[in-house]
Structures are given as C-alpha cells and as structure tokens.
Amino acid sequence: MNQKKLKREILDVPHVKWHTASALISLLLIFIILLLKDRSLPPVVPLFYGNPADGEQLAEQSFLVLPSAVTLIIATTNATISRLLDDSFVHRVLWGLSLVAVVLSAITTLRIIFLVGRL
Numbered sequence: 001m002n003q004k005k006l007k008r009e010i011l012d013v014p015h016v017k018w019h020t021a022s023a024l025i026s027l028l029l030i031f032i033i034l035l036l037k038d039r040s041l042p043p044v045v046p047l048f049y050g051n052p053a054d055g056e057q058l059a060e061q062s063f064l065v066l067p068s069a070v071t072l073i074i075a076t077t078n079a080t081i082s083r084l085l086d087d088s089f090v091h092r093v094l095w096g097l098s099l100v101a102v103v104l105s106a107i108t109t110l111r112i113i114f115l116v117g118r119l
Contacts, residue, residue, distance in 0.1 A: 022075065022099060026106045027068040033113055035065055040117040047112065051068040064112060074101050 034041075038061070046065070047059040059066075078094040085091065 019104060024072060024100045026102045027065065027072055028111050030065055030068045030106065030113075034061065037113055037117045041113065044115050045112055052062055054085065067109050071101045071105040074098060 041061045043060040043061065043062050045064060046057045047063055048057050051057050075098040078098045082091040082094045
C-alpha cells in the first residue's frame with residue numbers, strides 16, 4: 001500500500017505531465033515557424049553538422065522537424081520510464097533530461113531557420 005501511495009504522489013507531480021507536452025509544444029512551434037518562413041528558406045538547409053563539409057550536411061527544409069520529432073520520442077520514453085519507476089530522484093533526472101533535450105533541439109532548429117532564411 002505504501003508503494004502505491006508513493007507512485008501516486010510521483011504521478012501527481014505537475015512536471016510528469018509536461019514530459020510529452022513540452023516536446024509537443026516545441027514540435028508545433030517549429031512546424032508553425034516552418035510554415036511561416038517556408039518561402040524564405042532555401043530548398044536545402046545545413047542540418048547534419050557532424051558530417052563532412054560537403055553536401056552530406058544538407059537536408060531538405062522539411063527535415064527541420066526531425067530534431068523536434070526525435071525529442072518527442074525521447075520525452076515520451078523518459079515519461080514512460082519515470083512512470084514505471086518509483087524513485088523520485090530518477091523521475092526528476094529524466095524530466096530534467098527531457099527538458100534539456102526539448103530546449104536544445106528547439107534552439108538548434110530555430111537558429112538554423114533564422115540563420116539560413118531570408119527575411
């Protein structure tokens with residue numbers, strides 16, 4: 001019974017529900033900005049910076065949603081793992097990692113959009 005109470009308390013913490021919600025908001029924000037700046041973006045944008053400085057770094061502009069989509073998968077996975085575990089420390093670490101992933105992917109995508117796009 002004590003274990004059920006602990007699990008319920010963890011699930012009642014507000015940031016549990018924000019794992020996936022924050023990633024979805026980021027994905028929607030990137031999608032909306034892409035729709036608004038569609039005409040000002042070139043057909044290919046530099047997305048894969050880890051590849052050699054050749055055409056391998058370039059991707060179609062529709063691929064700019066990819067970092068946010070991967071972040072959504074990471075946040076959903078972290079939310080699922082945190083719901084399965086009863087440790088509040090692990091839960092908070094997973095939430096923090098999800099938040100960092102969402103913020104970094106949004107910043108990276110927005111920087112690419114505003115650096116490459118013409119105003």
